[in-house]
Amino acid sequence: MAYGSPTDLMDETHGMSESTCLDTLEQFYDTIVQVYKDEYLHKPNQEDLNLLFRKVKDRGFSGMIGSLDCMHWDWKNYPTKWQGGFNGRSGKPTVMLKAVASYDTWIWHAFFGVPGSQNDITVLGRSPLFNRLTKGKAP
Incomplete structure (x- = not known):
């Protein structure tokens, strides 16, 4: 995410499939929302x-x-x-x-x-x- 790499390149560089990358990214976003929603998202x-x-x-x-x-x-x-x-x-x-x-x-x-x-x-x-x-x- 920090480098802006497409998810299909993660397999080559990190050994992660595109679907695993997308699932992990979605979990990351959900966690950020849960942590900060009460203070920043209202x-x-x-x-x-x-x-x-x-x-x-x-x-x-x-x-x-x-x-x-x-x-x-x-x-x-x-x-x-x-x-x-x-x-x-x-x-x-x-x-x-x-x-x-x-x-x-x-x-x-x-x-x-x-x-x-x-x-x-x-x-x-x-x-x-x-x-x-x-x-x-x-x-």
Whole structure:
């Protein structure tokens, strides 16, 4: 993972099959989420919102809790079996990240785009960020 090597090369360098590498990577990610979810992966509670509203009001952005941005990352070592599924505007494989961050760079929401030709609007439409808003619920 640190070197960005494709999983099918692990057999040659470390004697691990591609499926074992993928299973191990999934277990690693699950462990990271379990260890850090309570502190870093939560929706803003009322105390968080009050602090955010107070800070942004001082900066002239009343009622805002964060900034939304979408970015396209070139995906250099993507799995070849997904070829064509993540092609970006440049014709190269890309993956899209949409995130909401507050003034203190705390990330309140993150969503990686799904396969297919994606732009900022289509990723927003597939993201769970606005699901609560469309049901009339908001922080």
